[in-house]
Amino acid sequence: MEVSKNLTSLKDNVVEFCNSRDDILGFCGRISKNLRYKSMLPQKQPVQKLVNKISAPKFPKTKNILDCIIRANYELKWNTTYSENEVGPDFIKRYGWFDLIGPNGPFFINSTRIMIGFWGENLDYQMHWHEAEEAYVPLAGSALFWSERNGKKIASVGDIVIHKSNEKHWTKMTNGFLLALAIWKGTDLGVNPTISSRDGTKIYEVKEKRD
């Protein structure tokens, strides 16, 4: 299937943004705009309504990407990964993410995986870890990040938060919502996170629903 104009603009704007930032280039290197495309069926999630409410002009540095996400919103395959049991019903309703570039497509490269995620105001993304090394790059809003190596840090547009392989980390949306790039690099970019229960007493190995 032909790629839509909305998805192409989203990919091009994200690639330009990543290639324009030395900190992102330092993390994953330059990304080509010329990527093979395979269509993915869109997937609806409650989070799309919240994404539509983002006021792009409030974030001039990333406005182009935000406009593209809102325009492409209902063409995207939004996922929630975790179960209600793992993160609670409120989290599932106000969170979601989609793959844009990487080994899972829709735009293919093997070495890096670029996802975009949204977390609603006051959500608590409890402690988790994963094999892939990760860079969070806020595109709108901000959040309080914690990791074993970095400690606590508020990050907003213009910042980058890097987690090493299997470094434990959590995020609290204490400053309102967060929309961010999550960039993964490493050997196996398909390995899912392990997450602790909300009271910290249990550990869940996350099984992603694959189609």
Ligand SMILES: [Fe+2]
């Ligand atoms: Fe993570």
